[in-house]
Amino acid sequence: MEAEPVPDVITEIQRWHEALSNLPPALSEVEAIDRIAALEELTAAAAAAQARETLTFDMRRRNSEADDGVASKKQGRGVGAEIALARKVSRARGSTLLKFSRSLLIDLPHTYSALKTGCISEEKARAVAKETDWLPRDKRRQVDERMAPRLAEVGVGRLGNEVRALAQQVDQKAAVEHLEKCTEERSVSVRPAPGNMAYLTALLPMPQAVAVYTNLKKSAASLIGTGESGQRSQSQVMADLLVERTTGQECAAAVPTEIHLVMNDASLVSRGDEPSWLPGFGPLPAGAARTFVAENEATVFLRRLYTRPDDGQLVRMDTRRREFSGLLRRMIVIRDDVCRSPWCDAQIKHADHATAYSAGGETDWDNASGLCAACNFAKELNGWKHVSSPEKLIVKTPTGHRYETRTKPIDSRAAETDSADAKLDVAKRRRRHKETDQAHGPPMKRRQPHDKPRSLCGTSAVEYLFGEKIRTFLTTKPAE
Numbered sequence: 492m493e494a495e496p497v498p499d500v501i502t503e504i505q506r507w508h509e510a511l512s513n514l515p516p517a518l519s520e521v522e523a524i525d526r527i528a529a530l531e532e533l534t535a536a537a538a539a540a541q542a543r544e545t546l547t548f549d550m551r552r553r554n555s556e557a558d559d560g561v562a563s564k565k566q567g568r569g570v571g572a573e574i575a576l577a578r579k580v581s582r583a584r585g586s587t588l589l590k591f592s593r594s595l596l597i598d599l600p601h602t603y604s605a606l607k608t609g610c611i612s613e614e615k616a617r618a619v620a621k622e623t624d625w626l627p628r629d630k631r632r633q634v635d636e637r638m639a640p641r642l643a644e645v646g647v648g649r650l651g652n653e654v655r656a657l658a659q660q661v662d663q664k665a666a667v668e669h670l671e672k673c674t675e676e677r678s679v680s681v682r683p684a685p686g687n688m689a690y691l692t693a694l695l696p697m698p699q700a701v702a703v704y705t706n707l708k709k710s711a712a713s714l715i716g717t718g719e720s721g722q723r724s725q726s727q728v729m730a731d732l733l734v735e736r737t738t739g740q741e742c743a744a745a746v747p748t749e750i751h752l753v754m755n756d757a758s759l760v761s762r763g764d765e766p767s768w769l770p771g772f773g774p775l776p777a778g779a780a781r782t783f784v785a786e787n788e789a790t791v792f793l794r795r796l797y798t799r800p801d802d803g804q805l806v807r808m809d810t811r812r813r814e815f816s817g818l819l820r821r822m823i824v825i826r827d828d829v830c831r832s833p834w835c836d837a838q839i840k841h842a843d844h845a846t847a848y849s850a851g852g853e854t855d856w857d858n859a860s861g862l863c864a865a866c867n868f869a870k871e872l873n874g875w876k877h878v879s880s881p882e883k884l885i886v887k888t889p890t891g892h893r894y895e896t897r898t899k900p901i902d903s904r905a906a907e908t909d910s911a912d913a914k915l916d917v918a919k920r921r922r923r924h925k926e927t928d929q930a931h932g933p934p935m936k937r938r939q940p941h942d943k944p945r946s947l948c949g950t951s952a953v954e955y956l957f958g959e960k961i962r963t964f965l966t967t968k969p970a971e
Contacts, residue, residue: 532609538616539607545574545592569889572869576886576894581835582865594620598631601639610643618647622654625669630662691733707732819856826898827861831884833896837863843870845879860884 511530517523553566575585595603595616602619605611619638623631634657641653659666679693693700711728714720720728734740820842830837839861846852860879862870870877874889886894 531612535606535609535612538613539595539603541578542588542592542595542603542606545589546596548574549589549593569869569872569875572866573888573890573892575835576833576888576892579834581830581837582832582863582869583835583837586865590624591617591620594624594631598628599623599635600632601635602642605639605642612647614647615642615650618651619654622651623658625672626658626662626665630658630665633661634658819859822856823859823861826881828899829861830863830866831860831896831898832862832866833884833886833894835863835866837865840864841867843867843877845877845884857881 517526549567549570552570556566557563571586571589572582573585574589575582578585578588580588595606599616599619602611602616606613606616619635619642623634626634634654637657638650638654641650645653674696677693677695679691681689681691684690693703695703707729708725710732711720711725714728715725723731735742823842824839827839829835830839841862841864843860843862844852844854845858845860848854852858857880860877869875870886872889876887878885878887881898883895883897886896888894
């Protein structure tokens, strides 16, 4: 079968990539600073181009689905997931990037223009989009136009504050409704932090958040004043009080724990130095884990995990405990740690059949994947396919692209999987994108007078590019 021709623009992008990768260091301080500035502008232009191509993909997919008779409410499902795979980020991040691209090109033409020319960074463009995403479309364009002179003059924080103030000024009613909606979105989340710590974040209405903080601070000051804090600082006492009050524990360090012990020779005859692992959150030093268990005043359960000696993959779990509850699911969560989809770090919500049960898929270890809800729902859309084994997961998308993620052996002492296949895939991609003449260096500048769209009064860049199709999309999909 003949290889598909590679578009010229992809070849040129690949040549730029190689040129930048092989760029020798600057010969002076002045040249180094000039390069940094030029590369920052190039980064901004690349971000603008990615946003444009993201919206282009979205519009083309919607148009093709409309031609196929797909209902308008169902058009575009799974687009965010495909974008996430292409950009090597999580499914949630891909959906966020899609929303940002729509906002930037449809509602914020001045911000898009500043990003495209390198006058502002992508971070600034995101700040403008975030602080105006609750406004009606016409008001967003009004804020975008009035803020255009300030975009390149202020920092990210100041820009966000000014955009928020202007947005509240141009539509006070929408601002009040937005604050009420934000109150309904209050939540608590946890995510890993450096040093085997974690961020426990509570998104609360301002008065409630201030009340919680003030109470913790006052209580900590009282304990320090009476000498009951020991050697702890005020911040440490506040953190311990938060844990004790929310869990009901008498001591913050007394956390009920279940230990999953990997059964190998190191577990049996030596102390071992492999880190312990909190499923979904990451590693903990072996010494710190042993100390935690030894000094923990709460109940500690022990369960053994059995691994294959040749590759360290998990194959069995000890069933001995006071209660039996879904050990196969427990094994899946321990093996996959977080959502198994490539580059997705969300917590596992579903133990999924890679090959659907209705299609003959077995409810067994080989056909199982731990997925977040969003990735599992995306997998069920037309054109998607998952191929699973305990060692890896292969994801195929409607565009024919293929993505693979390998399962990290739970026993890391085993021999690491040979990476020759991965290296071969990279080499194939590079050969596919490389021009036959083996030319090096950046491409010649190819610019036609008609390549740059003229600014049209009241028309965004994307409307100019897509014409009637995008105008129809805008009229049938009003701003949220």
